[in-house]
Amino acid sequence: MTSTADVSTATAGAGAGPLWLARVRLGAGGPLARVRVADGRITGIWAEEDAGRQLASGEPVFDLAGRTVLPGLWDAHVHLGEWAAARTRLDVSGLDSARAVAEAVRERAQEALDDGVLTGFGFRDGLWPDAPHKDVLDAVVPHVPVALVSQDLHTAWLNSACLALIGRVGHPSGLLREHECLEALAALPEAPVETVDRRIEEACRAAAARGVTGIIDFQYGDTVTEWARRSAAGPLPVRVDAAVYPSYLDAAIERGLRTGSPVDEGAGVVRVGPLKLFTDGSLNTRTALCRDPYPGLGDTPEAHGIQETGTEELVALMRRAAAHGIEPAVHAIGDHANTVALDAFEAVRCRGRIEHAQLLSAADLPRFAALGVTAGVQPRHATDDRDIADRHWAGRTDRAFAYGDLLAAGARLEFGSDAPVSPLDPWLGIASAVGRTGDERPAWHPEQRVPLAAALAASARGRRLVRVGDPADLVVTDVDPREADLTTLRAMPVFATMLGGRWTHGPA
Missing domain, CATH: 2.30.40.10 (Urease, subunit C, domain 1)
Structure with missing residues (x-):
């Protein structure tokens, strides 16, 4: 007291x-x-x-x-526009095959559609017995455009009508990954700004109902400007750190924006967030950059995943941003990708974050603390992806989602959801970190559990009292x-x- x-x-x-x-x-x-x-x-x-x-x-x-x-909770990694939209989309997250998803699409096609496109979210094909393909969707919905987004946001599955809508007639499979996925989704008809803002307001109030007082929003776009506009329209239910993407970096520098500076005319609720950069893809799409190849893919360069941003370009972007007070947040999932990201931080010597840090080499664990790099992690991913990790990272899962080891090495952890990859609900992440299970099964790698007090602090940006x-x-x-x-x-x-x-x- x-x-x-x-x-x-x-x-x-x-x-x-x-x-x-x-x-x-x-x-x-x-x-x-x-x-x-x-x-x-x-x-x-x-x-x-x-x-x-x-x-x-x-x-x-x-x-x-x-x-x-308790101190108010933060979600340190959200794609809020995607999360707000996903709350209205067809949920296919619990379906275990391409055919099961197609049947759900057939049923939904009988209902009225926003913008004339049937959108769905949440498929995870990493363990499916059949492959997602445009023909599977065409067989059930040949004329209505269908766009389905994977749970990890790295893959889009489109039918022929939707491919035609965005000018991709003749695409061989309708399955678009990484940059091709982002470009395809950006080409879909956009909802009116009023609709988007209403959905985001509803999502923020739902987050507040779970104890959330702040988020880091990694939604792609001119996120800083969008949030400043929303704040001007009325008090927001949560604080927002709005990320900057490389295509907006020059404009941010010209405006004098710096990470942590307020942009909402004195309200102090919306601040500039970090610069979002990518080193690799994701586990579910087998594009996370790993030292060892994915099983069954041989030992070609592609079998190790992809490097989204070349090392020289990554360092140059980080150095330019840091020189103007904008801290980098580097997406890294595979063990090789995390080494690349940490090497870049060592070269630039700036504050910042690594987002996800899902598979780590033992030698890289102490580097987070030594370099002052925050690990922005999503504990619900550990419990959601345990089966996919057991298959595609077989023999390496003792260093997957290694939150206990990171804590022991002195790293600063901040928890998030990556919503809509997992729900924007910090208690789900806290429970996953503490228990290392999301169902009735025993804990998965219980040695990586996080004590409750540390999990609460990681969900409150370090505030313990x-x-x-x-x-x-x-x-x-x-x-x-x-x-x-x-x-x-x-x-x-x-x-x-x-x-x-x-x-x-x-x-x-």
């Missing part, structure tokens, strides 16, 4: 008026406390029995009846996470969420 003397050290910030949170627990089994919030910050914390004499006349009090208060002077970004849970089993942790009941002293979920 802090004393009244601590109040004088609190810094003021923008936010709602004074509010007292009464009868809260700031730790497992700890005594009841009372928290004062003012001007968007925590200005005092007292033991409940000592708070009465500190209560100013007329300041509202909200009784939380012994619920647990509710402290005087911190922003009043808080989550209130009905159950103390430290007393919850895995099932309860995944479905954690969130009573309320506060952002800068205003409720974004729960009490009005």
Whole structure:
């Protein structure tokens, strides 16, 4: 507990008026406390029995009846536009073959379609007995354009009508991967801006209902400008760090944008995020860049995956961005890709992040801490991809999703979902990190478990405690996470969420 003397050290910030949170627990089994919030910050914390004499006349009090208060949660890797759209699309994530997906498409084709295109999301063909092909879709829906996006966002599966719509008549398979996938999806008809913004608003409010107070948005496009516009339209339910992509880097530099600088005219909710760069593809598409070849593909260069950005170009982009205060966030999934990314950080000597870090060489584990590189990881991927990893990374999974080893090596972890790759729900990631299983099976590589306290901190950008002077970004849970089993942790009941002293979920 802090004393009244601590109040004088609190810094003021923008936010709602004074509010007292009464009868809260700031730790497992700890005594009841009372928290004062003012001007968007925590200005005092007292033991409940000592708070009465500190209560100013007329300041509202909200009784939380012994619920647990934790630092607000962040999702450190989201593609929010894709996630918002995926919430409206045909969900094919649980289907186990190309034919099963085609049947689901046939049923959905009877309904009205947005923009005349039947869109679906979530297929995972890495373990399928049959191959996705345009002919499979043409057989059930020959005339309606169909566009299906894989769970990892690295593959698009289109029928002939959709290929014709985007000018790809004659494509041999309708299965487009990596850059070809991104180009195809960008060519599809776009929803009106009003529709996109409405969906994003709904997705943000759903995230706030799960305790989320901030995200790093890696949606492709002029993300900084888009979020500044949304913030100008009204208060946002979450803080946003908006990523910059290489095609927008020169414009960002000309505007004087720097990672961490606010871009929403004083509100301080939208900030410039990192520069997103790619070294490789993904596990499910077998394009993650690995030292060993994928099984059954021989030992050709292609059998090891792909390098999306050449090493010299990667270093040059990182160096240019860092010189102007924009920190890199480098996508790296395979072990070779992670070495390439870490080598680039060593050459440039700048702060930044590696996104995913799914397969690591033992020699690279200590380099994260030594170079000051944050590992932006998605624990739900470990439980979702365990079977695919067992097949395609056979004999190497002891160093796959190696969060325990990263922690032991001193690395800073920040958890995300990669939504829509997995749902934008931090509790699912926390439970996956703690339990290393997402179903009834035993833990997968339990030696890589993360202690609950570390998992909560990694989901809150390192914040472990509710402290005087911190922003009043808080989550209130009905159950103390430290007393919850895995099932309860995944479905954690969130009573309320506060952002800068205003409720974004729960009490009005």
